[in-house]
Amino acid sequence: MDAGVAVLVLAGLSTVALALLHPRLPRVPADLALAAGGALAGVGGLMLQDQVLTAEWIGAPVVLAGIFYLHARFLFKGKGPLRT
Secondary structure, eight states, X not given: XXXXXHHHHHXXXXXXXXXXXXXXXXXXXXXXXXHHHXXXXXXXXXXXSSSOOHHHHHHHHHHHHHXXXXXXXXXXXXXXXXXX
C-alpha cells in the first residue's frame, strides 16, 4: 500500500471517529483534532502527487485544516444536523 493512501485512510478514519465522539469530547480539543485530520488528509493527498511545489505542501494542509474546522463548527453549532 502506498504511504499516501495509508495517510488518507488514517485521516478519514480518525475524522469519522472524532465526528462520532464529538458530543462527548471537550469542544476545543475535538475541533483541533478534526483540523489535524484535515491537515493529514491534505498531506496524504499530496503524497500521491508527482512534482508537488513547496507552496502546495504549505497551503493544502492549512486550507484543509481550516475547512475541516469550519465544517465541524457548522455541523455541531446550535441546532445543526449533528447536534445532540
